[in-house]
Amino acid sequence: MTQQNYDVIVIGAGPGGYVAAIRAAQLGLKVCIVERDHLGGICLNWGCIPTKAMLRSAEVFHLIHRAKEFGLSADGVGFDLNAVVKRSRGVAKQLSSGVGHLMKKNKITVIMGAAKVTAPGAVSVTTDKGEQSLAADNIILATGARARELPGLEADGDLVWTYKHALQPPRMPKRLLVIGSGAIGIEFASFFNTLGADTTVVEVMDRILPVEDEEIAKFAKKQFVKQGMKILEKASVTKLDRSDGKVTATIETNGKAEQQTFDAVISAVGIVGNTEGLGLEALGITVDRTHVITDEYCRTGAKGIYAIGDLAGAPWLAHKASHEGVMVAELIAGGHPHPIKPGSIAGCTYCQPQIASVGMTEAKAKEAGHDIRVGRFPFIGNGKAIALGEAEGMVKTVFDAATGELLGAHMVGAEVTELIQGYVVGRQLETTEEDLMNTIFPHPTLSEMMHESVLDAYGRAIHF
Structure with missing residues (x-):
């Protein structure tokens, strides 16, 4: 097996990885990026971008129903969920294709396959054509994260959904349960509620949007309730019974359990880092609760290996990943970039x-x-x-x-x-x-x- 040599190998082509690759190439380094699924990662394909396209459709739908306020008339207004999803997927595809163009423009080698770091400076990639051996003094891990699933509440794609399923829903639910009120949960709750679903949000903490300022969260809750959402705080879903196209959820609030029936459930209870299969343990890289531990410059415990984006922990934001990618590329190229300041990273939730x-x-x-x-x-x-x-x-x-x-x-x-x-x-x-x-x-x-x-x-x- 012939070994291919690079200055930098990036594993993962999401908003952290592909940006790191581009910046490294701009700085004159020979770069290879390895991606197992889609260029653009979760953000472009199954996260930030397609959700915003769907939320835009919901926003327009909401505004049309307010037409009379603006001196306008709009009768017989409806929606086609399949068409909404189709537009969303088209937007995602357009941007993912754009990443491919940027890779070619910057002369970055793209390999589609599953990567494993076999030793410091060495990467093995399994592709549909077999194994490839790569070498580089610097390796950037940017493998991202996936939806966390709790025991007994696992997604099946039909009655219980993760964010991926919710982006291509099999049907429009009449009654929807959303477990978790972080950005992902609230955005999907807002989308389906605006389109007419009877939506209930369950949050285990004492208030929704727990990372936000309390006053802002209370204001938002008031608006959500005004829109018809049901908000249950200090509550947890302990069981989901699935049968005959329905889900019966056992919801505990203040020590009391009650059962409610829904057409669909969205589980939005956090994420876990994609650390499996990378060979991290053998390299002495510390993983804590599925996230790689790094210093302020995203350096792991192994020489020449960096971890950026969701893989490296909170805040789990695409723009944080991109900025870390630029910082690491400049560090590798001999520059002196400033470390990331988490307190200066904005968080945005695109609900209504x-x-x-x-x-x-x-x-x-x-x-x-x-x-x-x-x-x-x-x-x-x-x-x-x-x-x-x-x-x-x-x-x-x-x-x-x-x-x-x-x-x-x-x-x-x-x-x-x-x-x-x-x-x-x-x-x-x-x-x-x-x-x-x-x-x-x-x-x-x-x-x-x-x-x-x-x-x-x-x-x-x-x-x-």
């Missing part, structure tokens, strides 16, 4: 209304010992929001009272997943409240609420 955040929540800031100042501004006080017919929402900012440092920003409402980047840039530039207050925001825009929230933290809000 949208949720976005960066940095510390109010509670976390207090726990960290900060004396804080908190500002808030409601969408109802913003002209653009009212003109859009999107007056439900809030922007919240948290500052260190002594230094004026922006500790965190949290939003709920229309287009906040786009607005949050303003605060992300502010944190990256280590901005203070004075910088933000002296910045001129264009009018009329939703971004003006960002300004007003900062002003409110210091008793200077103008429009509320």
Whole structure:
């Protein structure tokens, strides 16, 4: 078996892996990327992108039903679930093909197969044509993660779904149970609820969206309930009985168990890293609860081997994986990149209304010992929001009272997943409240609420 030599071998072609490969190639390194399923990974094919395409369909459907508010008329409005899914899959396919083009453009060798690191600097790949032997001084592990499945609640693709099944649902459920209220669970709950499913969300923690600021999560819950969702907190699904096209779920709340029947169940209870079959144990690489342990530069315990993205732990976000890929490529090429700061990575949930955040929540800031100042501004006080017919929402900012440092920003409402980047840039530039207050925001825009929230933290809000 002939050995092929490279400067860098990337295992996994998701948003971490393919970006790492491109940046390494840009820096003059000879790169090979190995992918066992699809270029673009879960994000492009079964995660970030196709879900947003489906949620866009739900958003348009929702707006059409509000046509009268805008002086318009729309009668006989309906939807074709198969057509919605078809559009979503088409968007995913287009972007996955685009990754293939980028690989060719940057002269990156692509091998479709399952990779195993057999020794530091050595990789064996099993393809449909047999075994290939690769060698490189630097190996980047970017194998991502998959849906966690709890005992007794395993998905079958018919009655019980993971996110993959929910992206190609066999039917439109009349009654839907969603287990878990993180970003994945809430996005699917929002999609199916908007299209008319009687949707129940079960969350084991004391509130939904547990990683978000408590005030924002409560606001979002109120909106979800107004839309017809049923939210059960401090609750758990202990059993699923499947029969005759129905699922009977045993739900425990406050020590009491009750049974409810649903047409479908979506399990969204977290993810597990794809560590199996890579040969990590023999290399002395530490794996903790299915995630590879690394230092701040994504270096594992084995020389020349790095781990990035979901495989390397929270936050499980595509943009975090991409940035880590760039950082590692530059490190390998002899550069001196800055390490990733998790507190400056925004999180976005594309439900209705949208949720976005960066940095510390109010509670976390207090726990960290900060004396804080908190500002808030409601969408109802913003002209653009009212003109859009999107007056439900809030922007919240948290500052260190002594230094004026922006500790965190949290939003709920229309287009906040786009607005949050303003605060992300502010944190990256280590901005203070004075910088933000002296910045001129264009009018009329939703971004003006960002300004007003900062002003409110210091008793200077103008429009509320």
